Amino acid sequence: MKPYLIVLLGATLWFGNSAKAQVLTSLQEVGTPELAQKREALKESLIASYLGIKNSLVKSDSLSAVKFANELITGLNQFKFKKLSLEKMNEATTTRQEMIGLAQAIASTKSINKQRSDMDKLSVKMWSVIERFKPEKMSLYKQVCPMTGTSWISDDKAIQNPYYPKNMLTCGEVKASI
Template sequence: MKKLLVTAFICLSTLVNAQLTSKEEVAPELAAKRETEKKEITNSYLALKNNLLISDSLAVVKDAAALQKALKNFKFKKLTLDQMNEATKTRREIIELAAEVAATKNINKQRKIFITLSAKFWDVAPRFKPADTALHLQICPMTSATWLSDSKEIKNPYYPKNMLTCGEVKASL
């Protein structure tokens, strides 16, 4: 009986060690894939914002579609059930807002939708932010509209002709 228990214990510990080793080998690849997904989401958002700056509505349509695609593929990790539900709901809302942006070529309508999209994006930005990227929440004090930037320099995507530098950094990640 003792020999059987010892043999079972040895087999079990070997199996556990093999699983730990395989997880350690896979983990860097999964972490790298996840960082790539985060960069894709963040870069799509920033490209959308930057094309609003130059009033390129056709590029904004493409960026909004890229943001939708990147968000659909992203899975949240290490959240409680309530956090997961909230994050998933917010992601779905951002995808819907990005679809609205992509559905119109009117730059003013795109900017108006982007106000809500940016506020929602900030709510989950800590989950999307790549490790090597700083994000800054910026606000136009005249309108209370917010947007995210990877630079502290103010470039207002809502009023680039009249109030390009109107705004301030409200928070940073």
């Protein structure tokens, strides 16, 4: 019995230390440098499309928001999940479908107020994905307007509130960073 306990204890210590949550790099996800570069480029494209929507809302440019929302939809449809358990794969697929639905809602209207409403929901979903699979060479910030509780993601610490750019452009604070 004692040798089994030692092996079990050793395995627990080994796997316990290596099972810490981490952000996967593209190379860890796919295994070859070429595929890793493609995956990294797709991640960067997804973030750029999201940031394009956010920046369009800062400028109150609903037509530009439509363009970037369509780009985000295309990128999300191309994105493949790697090295996930069945449960995590199902969760990720559901989240992606929700994000596509929100991007489609933004793309299907020219009403800036409706776009902003959907952007808040999209931002929450996007942050949950970015926390796990962010591009390697990019810093991102979760920003929140304390007066409304709305959130968005930015690649700059400077606050530019996409929900109330006329009255509260600089209203917000950085709540998290990756």
